[in-house]
Amino acid sequence: MRGTDMASPRARGLGAALRDARIEARFGLRELGRRIGVNPALLSNWELGQRVPTPEEVSNVLGALGVTGERKAWIMLLAHGVTGPSWSSVGSQADPAHYTTLIAHERVATAVTVWAPLLIPDLLQVPDYARLVFGPDLRDKQKLDQVVESRMDRNRILFGAGAVKAQMFIGSEALRNHFGDAEVMLRQTRFLKDLIGLSRTMTIRLAPSQAVTEEAFSRYALKDTSDVVYCPHRAMGVFLVGKEAASYEVTIERLAEAALSPAESLARLSVVVDQLLKEVKAQRRATDAGLNRLLTGEEPTTDESTTD
Numbered sequence: 001m002r003g004t005d006m007a008s009p010r011a012r013g014l015g016a017a018l019r020d021a022r023i024e025a026r027f028g029l030r031e032l033g034r035r036i037g038v039n040p041a042l043l044s045n046w047e048l049g050q051r052v053p054t055p056e057e058v059s060n061v062l063g064a065l066g067v068t069g070e071r072k073a074w075i076m077l078l079a080h081g082v083t084g085p086s087w088s089s090v091g092s093q094a095d096p097a098h099y100t101t102l103i104a105h106e107r108v109a110t111a112v113t114v115w116a117p118l119l120i121p122d123l124l125q126v127p128d129y130a131r132l133v134f135g136p137d138l139r140d141k142q143k144l145d146q147v148v149e150s151r152m153d154r155n156r157i158l159f160g161a162g163a164v165k166a167q168m169f170i171g172s173e174a175l176r177n178h179f180g181d182a183e184v185m186l187r188q189t190r191f192l193k194d195l196i197g198l199s200r201t202m203t204i205r206l207a208p209s210q211a212v213t214e215e216a217f218s219r220y221a222l223k224d225t226s227d228v229v230y231c232p233h234r235a236m237g238v239f240l241v242g243k244e245a246a247s248y249e250v251t252i253e254r255l256a257e258a259a260l261s262p263a264e265s266l267a268r269l270s271v272v273v274d275q276l277l278k279e280v281k282a283q284r285r286a287t288d289a290g291l292n293r294l295l296t297g298e299e300p301t302t303d304e305s306t307t308d
Helices: 009-024 029-036 040-048 055-065 069-079 096-108 127-134 141-158 172-176 182-198 242-246 248-258 262-296
Strands: 087-090 109-116 165-171 202-207 217-222 228-233 236-240
Touching: 009 040, 009 055, 009 069, 009 087, 009 096, 029 040, 029 055, 040 055, 055 069, 069 096, 087 096, 096 109, 096 141, 096 217, 096 228, 096 236, 109 248, 127 141, 127 182, 165 172, 172 202, 182 202, 182 262, 202 248, 202 262, 217 248, 228 242, 236 242, 242 248
Parallel strands: 109 165, 165 202
Antiparallel strands: 087 236, 109 217, 217 228, 228 236
16 A cells, blocks of 8 residues: 555655655644644655655645645656655756655665765765766756755765765776866865865775776665665666665675775875876966967967977
């Protein structure tokens, strides 16, 4: 029965969406329950993903909260078919349903393990780096600003009094891929370097990007259910549970064997920082020289105007 289903990724995402809508409308559970004739305890179970409301019940909640338009449409999309175990969310992390389901798992996670072979992990990105990641797909500056702000808001699970235990594996290629902006990558790698020495709940280890065949993933250890594995793709997010999620335990063991130790990772990051610093200084000298020629009207020399 829908009312007694165990929490699935989609049910947890639906619950988080209902909770956020209620809080934004400034409704308490008791007041909302009175308006729609539902026990507040049941409403709480819906928001936690422990019980699953029918689409009709979700519609009643949204009606009482005054939710309309696009937001109502994607919440109702979550409300249909929430009983399946694993789930694929079409759309990038900028898509509301995808993002809400993702943070719903991060909110209740007691520990997280991340493998990021090609990019710096979402939760460790500095704002400028996140802009480089999303920039090609989000031309709208306001939308890009919102997405970057949301990504920065997610990292609260790693910092502060409520920080969860985190194990971060970063692929070697992620340190080479700086989108042509060495200055941003310099800030990003310095941030990673600082984290290794400061965080008491997080380990950061570098590993060969070819250490395992699996692409990027995050595994969330949850209190209420078995682990959930999230696999991000360019235009989709896949949430795996049960046997599909359990198989990643072996992958994590292989990563742990192949990765550098935290101390070795710190030493490697120090080398990368030095290399990027030299690249940034060279780029600045070249830019300054070009500006000087432009201001003085000097023609570029043969050596400076040709490439190998």
